[in-house]
Amino acid sequence: MIAYDDNGNHTVLVEHNISYPVDLAVDWIHGLLFWSDKNWNTINVMDLNTKQRKVLFKENIERRQAIAVDPSKGLIFWTDDYNNAIERASMDGNDRMLFSVDELGLRTVRVYHNVAQPELPNKCDQHTCGNGAICLPKGNSFDNEGKPQSRIGLPYSCVCADGYTTGKEPNTCVLII
Known part of the structure; x- marks a missing residue:
């Protein structure tokens, strides 16, 4: 996974142990990058300052599609295609909760903070x-x-x-x- 700045310079963020990243989310408050990997059925996190990374979730992660974060509340959300649900947890991996949704084929989840709304x-x-x-x-x-x-x-x-x-x-x- 590579990041580019405004001047066209690039930085390799993740080079190994990554297969099929599906979605990215950035915690701009704490400088964290989250991504879901479809082939490995994981949700991962990396500190953008230290480049330290870890697998945040790997159990009961099947067919995840989209992720979103709410840094002000310390939460991560993701879609669960297998169970037709949205899941939520603390960004440290604790307090995991599943919310059932009647919609089939849920492909995205977004967090709209009231402070960021015009x-x-x-x-x-x-x-x-x-x-x-x-x-x-x-x-x-x-x-x-x-x-x-x-x-x-x-x-x-x-x-x-x-x-x-x-x-x-x-x-x-x-x-x-």
Whole structure:
């Protein structure tokens, strides 16, 4: 496994005892790199400063796909394709928990920390879609500075709730009888 910097220089991070890395996650607070290896059915961790590495999980690890970390809480999450689940543990390998999921083929898991989310206006606070409709803000309707993007149309969508269907007028819903 090789890392490149902005100038095109590279550093070999992992050269031996690696087969098929599926996903990577970086703990930017503690300087740790996590990866899952599909062929060896392991989840590994390496200290990016010392280059010391270890296998974090190797028991009951089958067909792992994706990993994500929450460094502020010291947690690692990964998908379990075999059991249709998401697992969670402390980043030191303790306190392992399995959460069943009904979805088949779960391929990714992400952690979105509230501190890292942009402060953007919610257009659904300023607009109602009418009876039987649900207002859904469009996540890509603002640029990086929080200004509306005109090229995508309205910064929200109105969808009909269960038991309603689309009406004749735009953004209206009618009760199904």
